Amino acid sequence: MERNMVIILLFFALLAFLSTGIWIVVEKKADRCSSAMQWVRTGIFFFHGFYFAASAVKYLIGNWEDTLLESFWDMGIHTFVHYGAPLAAAAVLFPVAVSLVFRGKCVQFITLLNQYVFFGVFLLLLSNGKINNKTFTWFYAAGIVLSVLFAVFYKKDTTFANGRECRKNVLGFLPVIGSWIVMNGIFLPNELYLTNMDEFKNAYAGFFGSLLLGAIVLGGIAVILAAAVLTVRSFHLFKLLLFGIVLMNYLQYILLNGKLDLLDGNEQKWSAASMAVNLGLWIAIIAAVIALGIKKGRIIRVYNGICLYIILIQLVTLGVMCLTTELDNASYRAGLTDEYSLELSGGNNILVFILDNFDNRWFQELKAEDPEFVAPLNDFCFYDNATSQFAHTSTAIPYLLTGVAWSEEMGELYGRTAYENSDFLHDLRECGFDVGIYTHGGYLTEKEYGDISNYSEEIKRTSNVFNTISTMWKCSMYKTLPFALKDSYMYYTDEINGMTQAQGQWDIDNDFPFYESLIGEGLSVNDAYENAFRFYHMRGAHAPYYMSADLKFDKSGREVSREEQERGCLRIVYEYLEQLKALDLYDSATIIITADHGNGVSYTSGEQRPETVSMPVLLVKEAYQTSDEMQVLHAPVTQGEILPTIIRAAGGDSAAYGACLDEIPIDAKRERSYVSIYKNYIIQYTINGDANDINSWKTKKADFK
Template sequence: MRASTCWKPSSRISRSAPPRRMATMNRRFALIAFDAAGFALTAFVLTFAFTQPAWAYVDPSVMTYTIQALAGVAVALSTVMGVLMRRTRKKLLRALNVDENRNKEVEANVSRIDPNTGKPVASSAAAPKPRRTPKRSGAPAKGYAPAWTTRLVLSLLVSLFSVGTLLIVAPLEIVAASKGSLTYGLTDVWQPVVLSALALTAALTAFLTVLRGRAFNLLLMLVFSLGLGCWVQAMFLNHGLPAANGGTVKWTDYKTIGSISAIVWALIVAVPFMLSSLKRQATQFVCGALCAALIIVQTVAVASLFAPEAIQKGSTTGDGDSSDLSEYLMSEEGLFDVSSKHNVVFFVLDTYDTQFAKDSLAKDPAMFDELSGFTWFDNSVGSMIPTRYGNVFLLTGTMPQEGQRWGDFLATRYQNSSYLSDIQNLGYSIGIYSDTLGQQHLSAEDTKRLIYDRTINIRPTTESTMDVKGSLIALAQCALYRDMPWFGKPFFWFYTDEINQRMSDVSEAKGLASIPYVMNDAKWGNDVNRLGVKVNDANSGEAGSFRYIHMTGTHWPYNVNEKGEDIGLYNATLDQQTRGITKIVSDYIRKLKENGTYDNTTIVITADHGDYYPITGPLDKPTSPIVMVKPAQSAELDSQPMKVNHAPIWAGDILPTVIKSMGGDATKYGPTLFDIPEDQPRERFYLETINNDTGDVAALQYAVNGDALDMNSWQLTGKEWRIWE
């Protein structure tokens, strides 16, 4: 009986064990399923939050604002989801009657033993605490002195946020947005920019950490306010910010946004100080947490900048090409030499308008004396504005077709043109010197095939020609211009060519092939007089040389006097700039006469566009690029004074003129400049770009009949192209 009695309890335990194990397994499975679902939900949200929208032709700097907004939402969502999941999981544990601490080892309480009684003595922690006098609401935390580790963390977060916002995010966004305009890109500048900013962050962190008390709080709030102000300014208060296009900026037109900006900055600086005077500890920790969140947001934004770089490295034709264009350098090789056989020297003087030339000629009748044998076509119409369109037209001769998407037009300009290939097939060496070739709209493969590989001066280089110190200073100026409040922007306004000049190392130690070409007219003029123009027939199989030289010309801001000397930005007048650039080109022509190649050289002096100004509506004054041409001809004709021709010509007539001068078939390009009669009416077409705060929005077509300098000759045709649609 005893054996049977002892056996029964054991039998009951055996039969009940499986259900208990099953219940435990079900609870664990439920927890695992909950955790997996939470992880999947988080991944789903973050995947969509960090997805970069595939918006074609969106400026990279604009894309980063979208990325920052999405990243901010993702950070907020992750915080909220974390709190919700933690609380939901606790409720689930209670519902399932699961104790997560069941298997954890907990040390027993330790008590002091009374030697007299041998019993534990009650801990002082168990004694009732004395009642504290409640603080007044809002009273500062007296005696709050954060430890050095706390100061270090807060200082690091605030310093990294502020320095990173101004000296990492802003410069890299500007460089990314200026792709195709700046000599160097993200792959060139990101390392020195990031390393120098991190070094400054470390120094600022160390300085703040050693401070204590009010001094620490004062400077911590000041640095935080600077970073937050820069971030808010760039994100929300740069509406209508003037671009660095060289145009005259009338800062008084920005009084409203300037006043709003000043008020916002005053609040950003004042509020943290006021809050820290009431709740110093809480304010410091809130500032640190906000900095941490914005650091994450901006890190995602900066990372997104390199996505367009990766796309640019590959071919969009699907052939898998991933070559990098950052290794290519547009050098000065061939800039100061010509062939003894035949040459075409093509000067593109940015913004040089026919009216500018006439106004300066009235003041200086001898201005064009060196241009003997030239013909001045003073009734000229350009192709389109601004430079990014007009300059590429002079290298392709392509205009958008009716109904064609603007983006497709930009991407196929070189593919649809045989101009450069015709010049190359005629046996001419090609040197192209310009900072605006439109290659940002091409794949890497097409850029090399259609442009770079046709030239003698754009070649891969194994060493950087960037001036690191100059680049950091130039980009810091750009960043301050963008991120400072409106009342501070005039002090940091910059011009694209000015930045390129500062960023480039122009040392001649390794020859012209290692010197990047930058648009610095005064320097170029000095080099012409110092180095001269040499005759180079290294390749006897060449029929001649073609040199396309894009210069600043009469583009604002003016810095060249009538002698061609650099007197500093904003220090020259339009008349001085016009006469100065004419003098610089005249010095080059004089060198051709001295080396005996003037008679066998065709020279074109023109502009990518005439008088240009950003405009949000139809033109209110005419724009006429200067067009002066001297064909290769006899010494007798070359010695004659310049003639003036009133034929109704446009920029498209220059291309057949060049091809015919080389002995090629110009009929597919149209009539040459010299084939157009002066007394025969002719309709010409021109595209004007409409701008707003977001950039180019449309191109309007004009028909010009009559004198190009008479606004009555300009009429809208009603045709337009929507840009970026």
């Protein structure tokens, strides 16, 4: 993707250079000589003109939701044949046409359109994070019309700063652009890293170096473009606008955000009133900043002083954080590999598939709509009244690997406490099982590593500079923009993980490497194993959705629905089951298909119950269990019964872990619990009765920091 982006932009730059050269020749022949700086402005004009042409074509052929660069993600040689020749012809004709049509107004038209594009692209990127082909096409077309009208009817000359004045303007601009970049490109990303080091797989030196490079490049581009294309008045206006944004970024982050929810792929909701008040405050303060500073004077010194204060306080804070934090993030070298993931035993195999976020109700819908699709699971028992203990993966995975129930004394430290009080993985080893745990390494603690065959402390990682810069800016914008714009900057753990690339590491955010290995290498029997336990944590039905029902990957995540991804992840499981059968291992295997949790629930203060229920899919095939059709069991089970079921299948003492799934009576009267834990809250729910019925759910307690 990054390579294609660079190639496309360089291609447009080459076309713009060619067009500018032709334009200069045409203008000189018409005795309309211009300065070298005007040549630069003209080159910029042709560059965004070619971008518009390509974007319009992509829009017309149906790629309207993608940005231009996204729509070229699968670019090949054929792309240059289809687009290169027409654009090359346009590069020759375009400058001649512009010069002939506008004649003496040509420079003014270019100046006006450049400024329109500069301000418009900045504001569109700020508000949306990116500009899709449809938006850019209509935005640019409107700009052409407006620029033509102004060029015809606007009589005043456009004035650019001369060399000395330009240097003075740039120096005055540095505090403003510097504070914006230091805040969003340096301080906030580093703060996020240093307070969540276990979540990052970058070495700190590489992480900081990438951000510093991004800050220098972005700052340099902003200064050069502003100085090149903006007139004296426009330059001053942009400086005031950017200062207003910087001021509100700072206030939003420090004062106005309140408590931001966990970013788990679902949008956080704010009331319409909250968004309106917040956005109104932004508009009012930015308008006041511009109104007070439009005539320059001493107020500009105050603005610059505020910017320098923001830079100083954040750099000092960052320095203190670096001095008080152990920067050798050893965790970036450690992790769970995909080694042995396709190797099974010729004896007893226990296989657990965790399809992240796959809700029980979604499987019920799929089963009702398309019974044939779920026919490969006819040997399984489907528990349609199952509940999970937790709402989020970070606590759900430790629970599924320990079986330790949560208590209020544990608070947010559940994961470590659970592993300290469970020997489940060790007990499996004692039963003669090779244990492979394929999930994110951060969901385990050091205690388990000795019992896991696929743990490594020497994973080789390479940093992706572009992904690091873009993802960290996205994280910063989420924190510093008004509520109404935050949805455009939602990010998920796969984007954080995508800042590095590691060969052989298990990826819970992308099921395609697992599927490709399954198809390419296939399952095999390792005679060194007496028995094998495999725990596969897959993306499952978690948003955003990248995998289609026919196992095709859509990078944009816009063409794939949740229903398609559900089918896609199940097809991977089906392929695995078919290969088990081919190895004659299916009948003797114990197979559990579940989710770490169901779809998230929303808590509303004062309400007695959540807005929706949340239930994980749960299907179980015990060894030598067969059936002509899927059995549906309505017993009120929980994921707490999964570990006893596994230990029983392994030949261990299941009673030490509790009742097995098939030991829970269908008419059992039991209170089940569901807990949502994140950094700033713990919300507890109880379920009495059918978990499918919202009336069975009740809010027990909600604690907020």
